[in-house]
Amino acid sequence: MTSSSRAQAGDLAQLLGPRGNRMTVLLRPGLRVETMHGMIPHEQIIGKEWGREVTTHLGKTFTLLQPALDDLLRDIERNTQVIYPKDIGYILLSLGVGPGSQVLEAGTGSGALTVALAHAVGPIGHVFSYERRPEIQEIARGNLERFGFADRVTLKVRDISAGFDENGLRAIFLDLPNPEDYLSQVRAALQPGGFFGSILPTANQVSLLLAALKQNGFGFVEVSEILHRYYKPIAERLRPVDTMTAHTGFLIFARRLVENHLET
Amino acid sequence: MTSSSRAQAGDLAQLLGPRGNRMTVLLRPGLRVETMHGMIPHEQIIGKEWGREVTTHLGKTFTLLQPALDDLLRDIERNTQVIYPKDIGYILLSLGVGPGSQVLEAGTGSGALTVALAHAVGPIGHVFSYERRPEIQEIARGNLERFGFADRVTLKVRDISAGFDENGLRAIFLDLPNPEDYLSQVRAALQPGGFFGSILPTANQVSLLLAALKQNGFGFVEVSEILHRYYKPIAERLRPVDTMTAHTGFLIFARRLVENHLET
């Protein structure tokens, strides 16, 4: 097995602390982790076996783990409104995104989906991510750098009504309030049969998008929503938790068709 | 963009037909697709632009598309009881599986999760998949070959009570009715902090697994379930469909801890 059993400089490390606290850090000698329960120098973490405990200067213990993508996303999630893991997993499957894929998204936002896409396409794939607001895209850039994915992603500041630079793409995802306004631009950048996806909070937005998809030559349209319910993990008292997220967004997927009037 | 805009020999092609019929074929000159609405020689498909229509000898038209992983999984799903896309996306995220990952699963079953894992780890990752029943694993082998993933997966026929050949792994998933019986074997093969996952249909099984996880030094346990609700994609009459899948399984994730009594 290639992956090391010990934390090394340059690794992403996750610290799980008292009361389920979670934080993710990129290990670099000379730095230190600041927690609500005291401080830990990175040197004390580097070289430690994954799964073991580390102790703050106040004597509180944290467990040292390698983060999953799910953990990275939750880390982003804490700070901003983002796409949730329950939705991201299904988005990746539905867009056919995997190692080596080239995929485009707009807008970048705080970069939760960007991170997930960059993770999934791997070092030989690539992500093109458009965003109108430069200051927001800088947050995404920070997240991508922190997780080591900066070189897999081309970030562009652009109002996409001007269109995309890429074409012949296999998958495009719009995380914008008005995707219906950009379908001709999506169509121009997408290969025939290519995958389009979007996530929208309101039913009204979904209706607008559905009408526009029909008018712009998209087919095989699918609308769905994913509900994720956690349980209290207690063997002798198994039951769902008291409250859950009731809604994040409606997921819409479609595929670019070749217009009939172009067929000969 | 590297991916071709036209179907080529060796490509997986998806044909979407009348009434939403879907079928996936590996394009090879000399073969032909048999549908309920007539036959199409592969030669007639190869060279065709993705997104266009192809016609059977009975004059019925099918749309030619590149399949997403989601489509491949649905194709498997039709024939056997499998893990659903809604669950698979979340499993991949929660296990931290991505390009280059080494991951182990048992049992193989008909290979739906195996295909998804092989897709996600990419050409430089690897999947080890154990199954007790040789005849079942042959179905999985067929699916892996059909989708071009055979070389990314090592299939083993084995009762896993005898343990695994691998060790230091980062992620192991058990798709078996009694995962609680194999946690010491999982522990031996998993690196400290490594990810364990399972899916179980009944609450009673979840309780048994939760108790066993506690006894075997696993922590950060999470139990959840995912509900996926489709909508009728009609702009002016947006509403959920009439019926939905009410249950596939409870998802359980945990991480291998280092025992306290081993710490020095």
Added chain:
Amino acid sequence: MTSSSRAQAGDLAQLLGPRGNRMTVLLRPGLRVETMHGMIPHEQIIGKEWGREVTTHLGKTFTLLQPALDDLLRDIERNTQVIYPKDIGYILLSLGVGPGSQVLEAGTGSGALTVALAHAVGPIGHVFSYERRPEIQEIARGNLERFGFADRVTLKVRDISAGFDENGLRAIFLDLPNPEDYLSQVRAALQPGGFFGSILPTANQVSLLLAALKQNGFGFVEVSEILHRYYKPIAERLRPVDTMTAHTGFLIFARRLVENHLET
């Protein structure tokens, strides 16, 4: 206790048969129950203790039970598109309907909600039920008679754009595709603070109704939906069933306000 422990002529009886078959009959000497598994004369049922078994002329056994309202509603449900028990229970609570209530509904449809309302208001309450299509209302009349509620309900054939005969009512429920067109009529018939309710299948209809409620002086608006998930009732393998009803309708409730410009 006043209710008899034995089935009597005039009672509603429920027969639960092989494979969970259910049927409800009003016991009358001289009649006979026809089942897929043979016939039973009513005389053979009358005088029998509730909970016991009765046998068809083909030797198949059915269990004799007193039906709950839930059972009556399921009986109606089998034949037509109706409001479901999961929704009806909440509708009754939200409209404040109980013994002695006077309540109005339109349209009658096949009478599932009418039966539930008639049951809840009891012998001293009353239900006014409007329906545009006489042939449909006859189905409801049959159901009401079968369940012994005919004298608690006044059925009227009317296009309600002409308004209602009643006024000062405490609760009105519209089970129509376009309730937004009748809110001034509802307002005229409802006492200040009175309860309005409706059930609608599509999100688009809900949006139309919400806008109209605002314009017509209704407040305290609530929109919700109820999902009902059954489990397989097996102690050692407890789990949800495989499929469930994904959607029946969105429930909308509001209360008539007194306009500010009328306040003095």
Added chain:
Amino acid sequence: MTSSSRAQAGDLAQLLGPRGNRMTVLLRPGLRVETMHGMIPHEQIIGKEWGREVTTHLGKTFTLLQPALDDLLRDIERNTQVIYPKDIGYILLSLGVGPGSQVLEAGTGSGALTVALAHAVGPIGHVFSYERRPEIQEIARGNLERFGFADRVTLKVRDISAGFDENGLRAIFLDLPNPEDYLSQVRAALQPGGFFGSILPTANQVSLLLAALKQNGFGFVEVSEILHRYYKPIAERLRPVDTMTAHTGFLIFARRLVENHLET
């Protein structure tokens, strides 16, 4: 219409205030309502038309409405762990409870279900409610008196392992953590074919109850759960709210069968 259009002494009145505050009061001359936004003498409310506004001595306005059962239940809900409206509506339907019914429950708790049962059985029905802890039953007594239902309910302080005083009942509901321990007592008090119901938070408890129901001659067992999802009631931005109650309890219903060995 018999119900008055104006609030009268002895009526239950609901005051809906700024930010959706709700409170329910029994109107009695001489008393006054204390709110966070000031005080209102009951005299100022009595004689006022339902749906109008009343003003506190600090100048804040509240809307005067007649409460529905749903409102009364929410009022109880605020203070204690209770059965929710979404569940209560379905419980009433499934137990066949309506005007004139005689029904038994244990334990009383804070009286949310007791209030709902008392409302549903009306003035000619009756509720018998058992509770082991006298101090808890006093809370229920207060709620029943406040809502005017005291004379419809007989409250008894009793450990029900000693059995019930009543027999030949048509419906019994146990809201206790261990209903499986009292099924022989339930059986003795229930008429053949009578309805049994319970609500339990954990899957483990449901399994215990299911096994006991089988052993004690109950049949037609149903297990289910009800999810209630609210929407933001905004016409142009219709969407579910962000969070919802994920779980209140599993609902279990069954019917008392006559044992085969007693049949002759």
